[in-house]
Amino acid sequence: MSVFSSLRSSLASLHSFLLATQEEPGLWRPTRRTHLLHLGVAVFLFVFAYFFTELPREPVAVGLTVLACVALPVFSVMPVAGLLLGIVATWAASSVEHDTGIVATLAVWSVISVLIARGCPRWLVYCFAYLVAVPVVWAAARQGQWVNGFIWIVLVGIPCVVLGELLRRQRDRARENARDRRRALVRQRRLVASELHDTVARDLTYAVMTAEQLKFAHPEDDGLVRGLDAVIEPVRTAVGQLRRSLQDMATVDNDDAVLLSSVTSPRPITSVLADARRVLEARGASLEVEGTELFESEGVLTPGTQHLLLRVINELIDNATKYTSVDGRVRIAVEINGNALECMVTNPVDVNSSKDVVLSSGIGLEGARRRVETLGGELVTNQGGGRWAVTFTVPVRGAWQNA
Template sequence: MIIRRLQRHQVVVDLVIALVIGIAPLAFDIHQGRFSLVVTLGMVVALVFRRLSPPIALSLVWATAAFEMLTLSGAQVSNLAIPIVLYATAAYGSNQVRWLGLLSVGVGAVVGMFYVVFARVDVFGVTHDIASIDDFVKVLLQIGITFLGFLALLGLPWVGGQLVRTRYAAQESRDAQLVAEREAARAEGDAARAEREAVRAELDIAIEQERTRIARDMHDVVAHSLAVVIAQADGARYMYRSDPTSAEESLTTIASTAREALGEVRVLLGQLRHSQGAAPQPVLSDLEKLVEQMTAAGLSIDLRSSGTPAQLGSNRQLAIYRIVQESLTNVLRHGDTRATVDIVFDWRPDDLNVVIASTLLPPPEFDPSTTPSHGMVRLDERRGGHGLPGMRERAALSGGSLTTHQGGGRFIVRATIPSTALTQEVRLR
């Protein structure tokens, strides 16, 4: 049997009701026989357990009522425990106990009717004398009225308990719905907060990518411009006595390059400071100007193209421009500027292959007493530079790849950039 947990005030109420039902017979001068004390005790114990354990209470009521009828005891005040227990079975019992309580209502009404009509005829003055049809009808009426009386006495408390049970169930359902609504609102709030955090994280990533792009562009612009300025300044220093006109041209190139670099740096710094929109970026059509600038800086460049050019996105055009710019800058700083730099654009159906081939400087003669000249450092011997990694990153962000290798005194940069519209272009920003 399952014992329910009750609050203290509920236990007190049940004990008081049981005590009242137990001592009530003492207030009436009614002699019920020698078994009345046993019946009263059984009913009182059933009342004590009516909410603690409705099955125990129902069993005690049935056992006590059966004992009462077997001993032909008369009705007494403690019999009020029967409807109270039936109410408890409907209100607090399990589904099985509840339906056993309903079954007890029907069986109790039938048994009680037979007990009163045939065993204790003195209770309601029922007579069995049948001398005519009228007497038979009266007996049937007495039986019917007695049955209905017991049915109402036992059934109404059970119905009341069922109504209370339904009300409690409805209240629990409303409470559960409120809890579910609160949980849903909390979950919705958590989802909204997670969405805001995701948006914030995406914004932070975008900002970081933008700063990385600006830093990359800053490196390309400054490195290229300084390489041109250094080369022109070195040339002007050696030519200003023998060929003043060439020295003047070199100084003009230095001034022009410095102004362009200053303008681009100002744009990049303005983007970094004010989060402005991206300024116009170089595209493939600007390569001619780049070649002219690098030629003026002292390089010999052979730019060729084969195949049918395809329409590329601005990000891919910028990547190609920066790769060519960085390669030419490296040649100007570390390669043999007397040899021709070959730049080949090979347009294929699905991609564009860009090959930049330059001549390496011969290795310097080993002299322990001197240090190598800065112009004799080979590309693959530099440490800590960002040029080649930056080119590889640009190619990868455009959906392509970049490789470098050297052989036969040549240093070759090969970039493959997708040119089909089906390839999703990765934004550099």
């Protein structure tokens, strides 16, 4: 009873594996050409057994040989049924008193070879191989020629296993190469999305805001207003399309390693602050900064940490510049507290105005959060009482202590 229980559980495992291979797109699946190839091999085995071996021309011997050969094409289409058919044919050919020839008991090794090549778990495959090898050796020993049983396994079984392993290795390598290419493509797309968001989308957003502020500052100049309207609308449309495309590109995968790679260097903090002051002053708002020189201090941050944090603070300043209410004040405070760098960016927001979905995609803030988390820190946002606050903390190690 335990043998049949083990066989049943093994077949269940095989069935689950085969279902998984059908559902996972990266795994190899047999095609019609493969099925025809298996059918051709089965026909070749039967012709070889019938015409070139001493197969008795008896119904039992011929029938079991046909059954053993048919197991291969059946396995190609219905793996569990084909494997069971091959095992039954092998055991039956080894158990009957008649001489059934060698193919009836050895054809099932072709099924074992295909199982290995398809990537079935090895422990399962070799359990079936054991079930196939035992009756062959047992039948040979019953005739007093048990050595012949081992010889046939060495001559037929082992080459089939080696062939299956070679095919399996080749397919595993092909699947691994395909996965590497997909991962590289995903990282490349995310890197492009990050770079475009931090450069082109940001610059176009600043251009739209500057043009709108200039328009509101000179409403009496009809020519200027018409010219700015002709520029603002196409640029706003282009920014909206670009940000939607970047959202699609950025949500393909969640590979944080992309955040550690950047094609272009981040803008200097002084340049970002100068642009922010210019835009805010045109709106009647102001900018107050404290400690931002720490972001460019060689004694505080390593080059890699400095690179990522400059991108984070640039994104936070850009967001504050876009959403600060008229006559408001943006405040940026940075300090070293123990072994951590702490930064807070706050700005008042107009609670009655809605967020400009064209000039905002949410990619920047999410990218800033993940960059901070990549460095082992934490970024927290808080909105209430007409103010928006973003704080983040990043651990820094020892270089600043020696300064």
